[in-house]
Amino acid sequence: MPERLSFNVSPPHQYLSPNVQPAARVNTAKPIRDSISHRTMATQGISGAFGEMLNALKVCLQVCLQKIWNCLSCKKKQRVQNVQAIPTSPLVPELPIWQKNLQSMPRSGLGGHYVDLTGRVAEPGFCPALGMVKLPCIGHYAHSYPILSNLLTVKLPARQLQRFPDAIKNALSNYGPDQLDLYFMVWEDIPTLLEHPDPNQAGKRNIIYHPIAFPGAQEGQTHCQNLSMGIFDAEGIEVARGNPAQAMPWNQFGEQNVHIHPRDQEGHQVMCISPDHARFHLPSHHAWSTFHSACKLPNNRAVAVFGIIVNPERRHPVLLDALSRTITLEQYKAGIQNSQLSPSLKNKVAEMLEFSQR
Numbered sequence: 001m002p003e004r005l006s007f008n009v010s011p012p013h014q015y016l017s018p019n020v021q022p023a024a025r026v027n028t029a030k031p032i033r034d035s036i037s038h039r040t041m042a043t044q045g046i047s048g049a050f051g052e053m054l055n056a057l058k059v060c061l062q063v064c065l066q067k068i069w070n071c072l073s074c075k076k077k078q079r080v081q082n083v084q085a086i087p088t089s090p091l092v093p094e095l096p097i098w099q100k101n102l103q104s105m106p107r108s109g110l111g112g113h114y115v116d117l118t119g120r121v122a123e124p125g126f127c128p129a130l131g132m133v134k135l136p137c138i139g140h141y142a143h144s145y146p147i148l149s150n151l152l153t154v155k156l157p158a159r160q161l162q163r164f165p166d167a168i169k170n171a172l173s174n175y176g177p178d179q180l181d182l183y184f185m186v187w188e189d190i191p192t193l194l195e196h197p198d199p200n201q202a203g204k205r206n207i208i209y210h211p212i213a214f215p216g217a218q219e220g221q222t223h224c225q226n227l228s229m230g231i232f233d234a235e236g237i238e239v240a241r242g243n244p245a246q247a248m249p250w251n252q253f254g255e256q257n258v259h260i261h262p263r264d265q266e267g268h269q270v271m272c273i274s275p276d277h278a279r280f281h282l283p284s285h286h287a288w289s290t291f292h293s294a295c296k297l298p299n300n301r302a303v304a305v306f307g308i309i310v311n312p313e314r315r316h317p318v319l320l321d322a323l324s325r326t327i328t329l330e331q332y333k334a335g336i337q338n339s340q341l342s343p344s345l346k347n348k349v350a351e352m353l354e355f356s357q358r
Contacts, residue, residue: 094119094157098355102330112151112186115329129217129260129271130210136293136305137208138187141276142196147208148187148309151323152332156182159356164304165232168294171253172302181212181303184352188312188320192284204240205309207231207248207278209295212303213258219271220262226255229295231280235344236289237309240279248278253296287314290345306352308345316341329353 097119106113107123114123124134132147139147158177161169172180196202207229214223230249231237240247248256259274282289288311294304310320318339322332333353337346 094159095355098157102333102353103328105326105328106152112149112153113323114153114155116155118155118157124212125215127211127215127217129214129219129221130273131271132208132211134211134215135183136185136212136295136303136307137210138307138309139206139208140190140196140204141206141279142201145273146190148190148205150185151188151310151320152184152186154184154329154353156184156352157356158182160352161304162356163351163354164294164306165292167230167232167251167253168292168304171296172294172304175300175302179301181301183303183305184307184349185305186308186310186319186323189282189309191312201242203281203283204242204279205237205282206276207280207293208273209278209297209303210258210260210273213295213297214260217260220269222259222261224257224259224261225298227258227295227297228253229256229278230254230293232292232294234280234289234291236283236286237291238281238283240281242279246275246277246279248280248293253294282309284311284313287311287316288319288341288345290348306348308349 098117101115101117101119104115106115116123126132127134133150135150135153137147137150139145158175158180160182161172161180164172164182196204209227209229213225213227217223230251230253232251234250239250256277257275258277261272261274262269263272264270280291289309290307291309292304292306294302296302308319310316312320315321318335318341322335327335333349336349339346
């Protein structure tokens, strides 16, 4: 029977040679405990010092952050104050500016007299592509495209929108003062010898918003867009004859095409305004005619005009001849008020040139 192997494992302290006697036990518990105690105290001291350093750093960081925040807040507040300090155009000072300009001599230019009752806006200037003043114009769409002479242009503050018909006032009420141009204008009609023999063309006139719709257009460029526009509260003018799609919308807003483009003419390039849209009919037997018109322009802008068209063949001394003399706008207004013109025309001029308090 094979012999079973067995192992007699003694406790660790018995792994000594039989010739070696166990050394006397030394009581090391107390020194060990003292050592541990000293190390613990040292560790606690270091931890305490480190904690104090952390607290000091934390306080310093909080102070620095607070100073940075205060500095930024101060600058922000200063910027806000600077923005608020930028002078705006308050409503109250407009009245003395209005009164002063109303009694001043109009500036000559733009083919006629120009008066700015806003006190803020310079003369409109000219569209580079067309060489036309950046104002609403009236013409007769044809090969030569004659344009009516502008006798008087009055730039009105945006507050005068209250003087326009409700349809215009409601449609343009969301436009700010810097987005809205308002005018009172007087034109001299073209002679009848320039009329077209076609009965649908005779008496035809076109409102031209091209120069003010694309004021920065350059020669050779093409600009084309359908714009919302209309004629309102007309007196002495009628709806255009012929194709209704070419007629200016009447007492409502509707789209009409506004197109600037180059065209080759006898070997050189000319700039054209197209198409034959925004038409109305002007009978030749009226001495004068009036209307309101408005157009919503590109880039969130708009323009509205109260216009008077004077018949040169039936010259009216107050409306036409007075503008050939050097008079103030106040004198022109007074002349209309004291004339035998119709009450409706006198009321319209008086309202347009009366400072709106709203």
